[in-house]
Amino acid sequence: MKVLVAAPLHEKALEVLKNAGFEIVYEEYPDEDRLLELVRDADAIIVRSKPKVTRKVIEAAPKLKVIGRAGVGLDNIDLEAAKERGIKVVNSPGASSRSVAELAVGLMFAVARKIAFADRKMREGVWAKKQCMGIELEGKTIGVIGFGRIGYEVAKIANALGMKVLLYDPKPNEERAKEVGGKFVSLEELLKESDVVTLHVPLLDATYHLINEERLKLMKKTAILINAARGAVVDTEALVKALQEGWIYGAGLDVFEEEPLPADHPLTKLDNVVLTPHIGASTEEAQMRAGVQVAEQIVEILKG
Numbered sequence: 001m002k003v004l005v006a007a008p009l010h011e012k013a014l015e016v017l018k019n020a021g022f023e024i025v026y027e028e029y030p031d032e033d034r035l036l037e038l039v040r041d042a043d044a045i046i047v048r049s050k051p052k053v054t055r056k057v058i059e060a061a062p063k064l065k066v067i068g069r070a071g072v073g074l075d076n077i078d079l080e081a082a083k084e085r086g087i088k089v090v091n092s093p094g095a096s097s098r099s100v101a102e103l104a105v106g107l108m109f110a111v112a113r114k115i116a117f118a119d120r121k122m123r124e125g126v127w128a129k130k131q132c133m134g135i136e137l138e139g140k141t142i143g144v145i146g147f148g149r150i151g152y153e154v155a156k157i158a159n160a161l162g163m164k165v166l167l168y169d170p171k172p173n174e175e176r177a178k179e180v181g182g183k184f185v186s187l188e189e190l191l192k193e194s195d196v197v198t199l200h201v202p203l204l205d206a207t208y209h210l211i212n213e214e215r216l217k218l219m220k221k222t223a224i225l226i227n228a229a230r231g232a233v234v235d236t237e238a239l240v241k242a243l244q245e246g247w248i249y250g251a252g253l254d255v256f257e258e259e260p261l262p263a264d265h266p267l268t269k270l271d272n273v274v275l276t277p278h279i280g281a282s283t284e285e286a287q288m289r290a291g292v293q294v295a296e297q298i299v300e301i302l303k304g
């Protein structure tokens, strides 16, 4: 059996495939022409958000039985074409939940205590002690919008920090809410009551620009907004206005409507925002779990 690994994969995942006795062909992000050659005799292919597994690629792979995506989103895979051929598609949705949650909490601290701003000033040779007055998080209220895998991990950490936890999710899981000392409320109540609002919803029609001008105005002037979900869940133009005009205290953003974020974007000019380049899942542990989970599913399918 031959497994084509077409994207970087953690060495532990490669070990899982080797131990199963598979032949591994590793080529990072081949273009479509090269991929068409490589898949000809592949039983399985592993990708990340790249390369694209198009209908043409699937048609060029007569032996293909499974496509593995180390990570979550499947938008680079032609699911319809795979289904028509009875090819299974597997991924690793929970592998990065804890990592994304820890980054969201990190951003929350960074904004609350102006850590990135302070660091920038230090490097400029400025001892900005007076400008770096921050806020404490214990006893404050966090509002988690989207109480799924990541939202749950964030709420768990916030609860441990002594924060009051408010939750909003159209599919409320009361049992899990109890575990994190959380209470489901309406979106409006969450926005009005929270000192930190953190977004963990998927990008859907219903969540596109979920945080818009009107909802930013519902938030406290002292509130922090965290977005480690998808850029388009927030109306960026409205957020820039909110940050410039002080409708909220600050924001921590890992995701953007346009990625990479252009260097001269208005967000980069604001001191009350902390920016990271979509690194929520970028940890050793998340990458290892994502790879191993996909490799194990592939072994099960090819050997089963």
Ligand code: NAD
Residues within 6 Å of the ligand: 072, 093, 094, 096, 097, 100, 145, 146, 147, 148, 149, 150, 151, 168, 169, 170, 171, 200, 201, 202, 203, 204, 206, 207, 228, 229, 230, 254, 255, 278, 279, 280, 281, 282
């Ligand atoms: P999940 O499916 O476990 O949870 C999403 C939750 O959002 C669900 O409970 C769902 O009911 C809820 N939801 C759906 N529509 C909603 C709405 N309109 N309002 C409020 N809640 C709503 O997903 P997850 O694994 O927790 O991931 C959440 C999102 O995080 C992903 O969709 C992805 O966009 C993002 N993500 C970001 C990174 C990163 O690197 N920053 C990494 C992984 C995932």
